[in-house]
Amino acid sequence: MKRITLNILVITALGLMMSCGPATENKTPAADTTTSAASSMMKENTYDATKIDAAAPVKEVTLHIEGNTMTDMHYDQTEVRVPAKSTVKLTLINGSKDSAMQHNFVLIDDGTAEKVAAEGLKAGATANYTPKMGSVYTGTKVTMPGETTSITFPAPDKGNYQFICTYPGHWQKMQGKFIVE
Secondary structure (H helix, E strand, O other): OOOHHHHHHHHHHHHHHHHHOOOOOOOOOOOOOOHHHHHHHHHOOOOOOOOOOOOEEEEEEEEEOOHHHHHHHOOOOOOOEEEOOOOOEEEEOOOOOOOOOEOOOOEEEEOHHHHHHHOOOOOOHHHOOOOOOOEEEEEEEOOOOOEEEEEEEEEOOEEEEEOOOOOOOOOOOOEEEEEOO
């Protein structure tokens, strides 16, 4: 009896679905002129941090990292400005004393910090918590307290970028604006 009732229900449902027929409304999707952070992360990044123009002016930037706890750790600058078409020589000085205060500098597309940090966790310590993705331009190695490291890279195109520390749990507190003028 249950089987007959189930068969009747299935046949009735199929009949109803078929009688509705295909939709006759044609919709043309409107062009989307906005670019979300998610779609910008899908783009291919043609930036190459190793292609340095020997004739470009050099902009030296020094970032100090201060603080010995999760609540007081920070970069000493929240905004860095560099000229377009320049070569950036960035020196990162980890002034922390506590061994748990390991830090890096990662240059990323504006608005992508949370996604980059999550992917950085997946990349792990061997990759300095720096993921390979289109929204990441360059980054330093992870520094230990008292350690200094430097990187040299061409400034990306004019625009607003971010820098963050991708060491686990640090990105929310350790970030700033990187502006190419």
